[in-house]
Amino acid sequence: MVQIVPSILAADFARLAREIETVERGGASMLHIDVMDGHFVPNLTVGPPVVSSIRKATRLTLDVHLMITDPDKYAPAFIEAGANQVSVHQEACPNLDRTLRMIRDEGARPGVVLNPATPVTLLEDVLALVDYVLIMSVNPGFGGQRFIPRALDKIRRLDGLRSDLGLDFAIEIDGGITTENLAGVVRAGCDWIVAGSSIFHTPDPAAAVAEMRQIAQGAAAVRV
Numbered sequence: 001m002v003q004i005v006p007s008i009l010a011a012d013f014a015r016l017a018r019e020i021e022t023v024e025r026g027g028a029s030m031l032h033i034d035v036m037d038g039h040f041v042p043n044l045t046v047g048p049p050v051v052s053s054i055r056k057a058t059r060l061t062l063d064v065h066l067m068i069t070d071p072d073k074y075a076p077a078f079i080e081a082g083a084n085q086v087s088v089h090q091e092a093c094p095n096l097d098r099t100l101r102m103i104r105d106e107g108a109r110p111g112v113v114l115n116p117a118t119p120v121t122l123l124e125d126v127l128a129l130v131d132y133v134l135i136m137s138v139n140p141g142f143g144g145q146r147f148i149p150r151a152l153d154k155i156r157r158l159d160g161l162r163s164d165l166g167l168d169f170a171i172e173i174d175g176g177i178t179t180e181n182l183a184g185v186v187r188a189g190c191d192w193i194v195a196g197s198s199i200f201h202t203p204d205p206a207a208a209v210a211e212m213r214q215i216a217q218g219a220a221a222v223r224v
């Protein structure tokens with residue numbers, strides 16, 4: 001089933017537990033946590049202690065997106081803190097095969113992320129190792145950016161590779177998702193749709209999640 005995955009980057013961190021309850025009420029079952037180190041991307045966010053506090057506050061699946069230069073060094077701490085799934089950037093991992101296996105060995109579901117400039121062909125040899133592939137539809141580092149339409153083509157190609165190889169990893173998209181472009185990404189083959197501003201920067205985030213779920217389910221129903 002297609003999932004709407006709220007990104008807490010756009011939430012009010014002083015009231016985080018309540019923000020999380022709100023999106024859960026709207027029907028979210030996963031929560032996206034953006035980890036930035038000021039090196040891989042020009043911004044800073046949260047570390048393992050925050051993930052650990054969130055873990056105590058919710059039973060939602062915690063989807064941790066590592067935008068850091070040394071994921072091998074830090075992924076275990078995020079898993080220990082309660083991350084259920086951890087994604088790493090292809091661009092940050094010289095030994096990607098090893099990194100993905102390590103995440104699974106440490107007890108989380110591994111995912112791999114592609115920046116807008118990185119082609120899906122580079123993933124061919126690791127697709128069998130991952131539970132999900134995250135396609136960035138903005139350059140990572142900030143919420144509230146505009147969706148890059150070329151991501152649609154990448155999703156279609158990845159969806160094609162998935163069936164050609166007989167694999168069943170999920171396809172996730174992240175960046176600039178709105179009620180306007182949501183149906184298009186689902187029709188292109190996305191399973192998990194990350195959304196920050198278009199959920200938390202609305203007067204009623206629970207209603208925003210519910211509306212997006214409805215749009216996504218409608219689009220999935222007409223997908224082949």
Ligand code: DX5
Binds near residue numbers: 032
């Ligand atoms: C961007 C982050 C995204 C961000 C998306 O680097 O990876 O998860 O929170 O925010 P919106 O939905 O506002 O583009």
Ligand code: ZN
Binds near residue numbers: 034194
């Ligand atoms: Zn993200």
